[in-house]
Amino acid sequence: MLTPPISRYMTIAPATIAADASLGEAVTTMRAARVRHLPVLDAGRLVGIVSDRDLELLTSLRAEAVSPPPLTVRDAMTTQIYTVREDAPMVDVVARMAEGRLGSAIVTRGDRIVGIFTTVDALLALREQLDRPTA
């Protein structure tokens, strides 16, 4: 059997956020798009990824600080980025993510971001693959 391309299980056209945006803007964007990860752009270039968990943690800490410095998405994001082409075989992408303990892969077509494959998508794929009737 041919293994599916990553594009089959990715989340299509993810919302993105600017590196200089506030944490509040990131939360709003995530809620509106109903996602938990946002690719972070700086002048149109991909520079990181931020997750809802990163934002929550930083926001809760900031509430406790006496005079909190203003935090931006840049402070919360992970700069470790893994990009793959949309036709990359899913089996390769998943193996690489497992080895590198990566939380997501940004899926591209040329210079454009067309999707994101996160561990949430991986869990969905795992459930689907396990529940497939034996051929």
Added chain:
Amino acid sequence: MLVPPVSEFMSLQTHTIGREQNLTTAHRLMRAHQIRHLPVLDGGQVVGIVSQRDLHLMESLDDADPDAITVEEAMTQDVCAVAPDAPLDEVAEIMLERKLGSVVVMRQGHLLGIFTTVDALHCLSRVLQRAAAT
């Protein structure tokens, strides 16, 4: 395909930490045992889980003192314990529904291991390789 139990793909991990311990202690434990997640126990019950990433994020703040911050402040409270024979498709379902990054695997109040999204990636990788070979 026969659905494997969670015990087949979990990371063996029996180290835990108390909620009142500080982040320095959590760090030391993680380093000493080369682990990235510590379940937080209170009276034999899992009450949270703290990851290396949580610690790094907290410590990246200028005014954060790892000696003064307790594990309780950094941990995720939303945890779920499953039995070692829990089928992996059901475990995946629980993680998806409750938006969990990991579940702890326990038998009669004893921690046996953790199944994280990285373990899920390893499992998916194996499943896909098997499917490609048939």
